[in-house]
Amino acid sequence: MxxxxxxxxxxxxxxxxxxxxxxxxxxxxxxxxxxxxxxxxxxxxxxxxxxxxxxxxxxxxxxxxxxxxxxxxxxxxxxxxxxxxxxxxxxxxxxxxxxxxxxxxxxxxxxxxxxxxxxxxxxxxxxxxxxxxxxxxxxxxxxxxxxxxxxxxxxxxxxxxxxxxxxxxxxxxxxxxxxxxxxxxxxxxxxxxxxxxxxxxxxxxxxxxxxxxxxxxxxxxxxxxxxxTSAGRSFDGPLRRTAVLTPHGGADPGSGPGGFQINKTAAYVGVTARETSGEAWRLVVTGRTGIVRLSRAELLALDLHSSALPIACVEGWSTSDQWWRGVRLRDVAQLVGYDADTAPDVLVESLQSHGAFRRAALRTNQVRDARSLLALEVNGEPLTLDHGYPARVIVPGAPGVLNTKWVARMTFGEL
Incomplete structure (x- = not known):
C-alpha cells in the first residue's frame, strides 16, 4: 500500500x-x-x-x-x-x-x-x-x-x-x-x-x-x-525531603530514637497496646525440644547483641542504619534444641490481624547470621509500638516485610 x-x-x-x-x-x-x-x-x-x-x-x-x-x-x-x-x-x-x-x-x-x-x-x-x-x-x-x-x-x-x-x-x-x-x-x-x-x-x-x-x-x-523527586527516599538528611512523589521517602518520621520511616502503623494492622503489654504478651518458640514461652523481661535477661542495619522495602524506600539491640536469632534457636551451626529455617508469626505478611519465613543462612536479631530496642531505647514493640525481627539484607514486627511465635524446623 x-x-x-x-x-x-x-x-x-x-x-x-x-x-x-x-x-x-x-x-x-x-x-x-x-x-x-x-x-x-x-x-x-x-x-x-x-x-x-x-x-x-x-x-x-x-x-x-x-x-x-x-x-x-x-x-x-x-x-x-x-x-x-x-x-x-x-x-x-x-x-x-x-x-x-x-x-x-x-x-x-x-x-x-x-x-x-x-x-x-x-x-x-x-x-x-x-x-x-x-x-x-x-x-x-x-x-x-x-x-x-x-x-x-x-x-x-x-x-x-x-x-x-x-x-x-x-x-x-x-x-x-x-x-x-x-x-x-x-x-x-x-x-x-x-x-x-x-x-x-x-x-x-x-x-x-x-x-x-x-x-x-x-x-x-x-x-x-x-x-x-523520588531518589531521595534512599538517602538521609535533606535529600530525603526531596522525595515528594513517594509516600514514605519524603515524609518526616519525627525525631528521637524511633524517628525513622514506618511502612504500616500498629493501628493500621490492628495491633493494640493492650495485647503487647507485659501481662498479655509472651513469645512462643517451638523447635526440636518442644515449646518455650518467654516474656519481654525474660528476653531482656538473655545475652543481648547489637547490629547496625537499615530497613528497605519493596516500594523502594529505605532507612539509614539503625542500631538494633536484642537476642540473636540463632540464640533463640538454641532455646529449643539447636546450636549456632544447626539452626534451621524459621517461621515467624506476627500479632497483626491482617496483611499479606502476617507470617514470614527466614532461611537457614539468615537465622545463623550473627547480625540477625529478635530486636527489643532501637537506638538505645525500647521499640515503639509502631516499630514492632515488644519484639521484631531484623535481618541483614532482607526485604522490610520479612523483618516481622510484633512477633508472637517463632517455629524452627522444616517448613
Whole structure:
C-alpha cells in the first residue's frame, strides 16, 4: 500500500521518525534490562521457595529456575537493588511514554495485517505495549501504596514481567540492528531509505516548532525531574525531603530514637497496646525440644547483641542504619534444641490481624547470621509500638516485610 494511505493522516507531528524512535529505544533497551534483573532479584529476596509462606506467586514452574537463597551480605544489598529498581522505573516513565507516542501511528496503519508474519508482528507489538503499560502502571501504584488493581501485586507483577520481557527481547532482536543503523552517523533521518523512514515519519507533517534533539532534551528533563523527586527516599538528611512523589521517602518520621520511616502503623494492622503489654504478651518458640514461652523481661535477661542495619522495602524506600539491640536469632534457636551451626529455617508469626505478611519465613543462612536479631530496642531505647514493640525481627539484607514486627511465635524446623 502506498505510503500516503498506510500512515494515518491524523498523526502529523514532524518529530516522529526513525532517529527519534531509535534514540528512545536504545535508552529503554538498557533501562528495562536493568529493571528486569533487579526485579528478579527482588523476587528472589522474598525467599519464594519457602512455599506457601513467603511465596505469593503459585504455579511459577519453570519461571522459578533462577531462585536462590538470598544472602545476608552485604547487608545493604536489598536497599541497593530495590532502590535502583523503583527509582529507575519511575525515571523511565517519560522515556517510555515518548517512545510509545513516537510509534503509535503504526498501531493504526492499514491494512491491519498484510501477511501472517505481519499479523504476528502486530500481535507481538500489542503484547509489548500492553505489557509495558501494565508493568509500569502496577509498579507505580505499588510505590504509591494504591492497590486498585485486582488480586495480589506479587503474582500480577511477576507474570506480567515475564510476558512483557519476552515480547521486549523478541522486539529487541528484530529492531536493535536497525535502531543502531538509524543512529550511527545520521543526523535526524538523513540518508535513510524513503520506505524505512516513512514507516514512522508523517507524509505531510505540520511545521516544526522544536527539533527532535530538543524533544529528547525535554524527555530527558522530565526523567531527571522524576529522578530528583523520588531518589531521595534512599538517602538521609535533606535529600530525603526531596522525595515528594513517594509516600514514605519524603515524609518526616519525627525525631528521637524511633524517628525513622514506618511502612504500616500498629493501628493500621490492628495491633493494640493492650495485647503487647507485659501481662498479655509472651513469645512462643517451638523447635526440636518442644515449646518455650518467654516474656519481654525474660528476653531482656538473655545475652543481648547489637547490629547496625537499615530497613528497605519493596516500594523502594529505605532507612539509614539503625542500631538494633536484642537476642540473636540463632540464640533463640538454641532455646529449643539447636546450636549456632544447626539452626534451621524459621517461621515467624506476627500479632497483626491482617496483611499479606502476617507470617514470614527466614532461611537457614539468615537465622545463623550473627547480625540477625529478635530486636527489643532501637537506638538505645525500647521499640515503639509502631516499630514492632515488644519484639521484631531484623535481618541483614532482607526485604522490610520479612523483618516481622510484633512477633508472637517463632517455629524452627522444616517448613
Amino acid at each position: 502506498a505510503r500516503s494511505t498506510s500512515f494515518p493522516v491524523r498523526w502529523r507531528s514532524p518529530l516522529r521518525g526513525p532517529w527519534f524512535t531509535s534514540a528512545l529505544g536504545v535508552v529503554l533497551l538498557a533501562g528495562i534490562t536493568v529493571l528486569f534483573v533487579t526485579g528478579l532479584l527482588s523476587y528472589a529476596a522474598y525467599n519464594p521457595d519457602l512455599s506457601p509462606v513467603n511465596d505469593k506467586t503459585p504455579d511459577k514452574g519453570l519461571l522459578g529456575f533462577y531462585l536462590f537463597s538470598w544472602p545476608t551480605g552485604p547487608y545493604w544489598l536489598y536497599r541497593l537493588t530495590q532502590g535502583v529498581h523503583v527509582t529507575l522505573g519511575i525515571t523511565l516513565v517519560p522515556v517510555l511514554l515518548a517512545k510509545l507516542w513516537s510509534v503509535v501511528p503504526r498501531l493504526f496503519q492499514l491494512p491491519p495485517a498484510r501477511s501472517v508474519a505481519h499479523a504476528l508482528e502486530r500481535i507481538s507489538l500489542l503484547l509489548l505495549v500492553g505489557g509495558a503499560l501494565f508493568e509500569f502502571t502496577t509498579g507505580v501504584l505499588n510505590v504509591q501504596l494504591d492497590y486498585v488493581f485486582p488480586g495480589s501485586f506479587y503474582p500480577l507483577h511477576f507474570y506480567g514481567a515475564w510476558v512483557f520481557f519476552a515480547a521486549f527481547v523478541a522486539h529487541a532482536v528484530l529492531k536493535v540492528p536497525a535502531a543502531l543503523r538509524n543512529l550511527r552517523g545520521l543526523r535526524e533521518d538523513e540518508g535513510l531509505p524513503r520506505e524505512r523512514a516513512g514507516q514512522l515519519r508523517a507524509p505531510h507533517p505540520d511545521p516544526p516548532t522544536v527539533s527532535r534533539r530538543g524533544a529528547l532534551w525535554l524527555v530527558g528533563g522530565g526523567a531527571l525531574l522524576l529522578f530528583g
